[in-house]
Amino acid sequence: MASTVLIPFAEGFEEMEGIILVDVLRRGNVSVVTASLSETPVIASRKTIHLTDRTLLSVKDQIFDMIVLPGGIEGAKNLQNSELLKKILFKHRDLGKEIGAICAAPNVLRNWGIISGEDRFTAFPTSLMLGEGGVYTTSRIVSSNKVFTSIGPGSAFEFALFLLEKLEGKETRTKVEAALHLP
Numbered sequence: 001m002a003s004t005v006l007i008p009f010a011e012g013f014e015e016m017e018g019i020i021l022v023d024v025l026r027r028g029n030v031s032v033v034t035a036s037l038s039e040t041p042v043i044a045s046r047k048t049i050h051l052t053d054r055t056l057l058s059v060k061d062q063i064f065d066m067i068v069l070p071g072g073i074e075g076a077k078n079l080q081n082s083e084l085l086k087k088i089l090f091k092h093r094d095l096g097k098e099i100g101a102i103c104a105a106p107n108v109l110r111n112w113g114i115i116s117g118e119d120r121f122t123a124f125p126t127s128l129m130l131g132e133g134g135v136y137t138t139s140r141i142v143s144s145n146k147v148f149t150s151i152g153p154g155s156a157f158e159f160a161l162f163l164l165e166k167l168e169g170k171e172t173r174t175k176v177e178a179a180l181h182l183p
Contacts, residue, residue: 006059067097164176
């Protein structure tokens with residue numbers, strides 16, 4: 001059975017991060033559900049308009065193998081303002097499930113205490129003032145206590161492939177990566 005992943009899209013999310021995550025994971029046969037915070041189309045950071053599969057409210061009781069937050073400064077702020085997302089993430093964490101966040105989104109996890117103390121993480125360097133907690137590293141991808149973080153838009157393919165391997169194994173990652181013809 002395919003792994004399941006929830007990727008919430010909020011107004012101002014970084015297009016490359018959200019779309020590349022969805023695309024690469026789906027190429028690896030992961031069942032990805034994109035969910036918006038409201039019923040309306042989502043306007044991303046570069047003013048592109050996106051329709052999601054569902055709303056966050058409609059998937060609030062569903063259990064996913066992983067939840068991944070795309071970044072973008074405004075997108076991260078809007079994700080953080082969602083009490084529903086916070087409840088979903090805490091329930092998910094309490095079930096021992098994995099969480100991912102890229103660019104500015106790790107700050108949401110820092111502010112909610114999901115990343116705290118000696119937990120290592122990475123994030124877009126200029127976004128660090130948006131959160132408190134954890135130990136920042138300049139690595140492109142960091143894995144700490146079932147929380148995976150990545151530095152920004154330029155690491156979106158690497159991060160998506162890293163998550164794909166976590167979910168579906170090395171063989172699936174290798175097959176998908178070969179077909180992408182990355183440098």
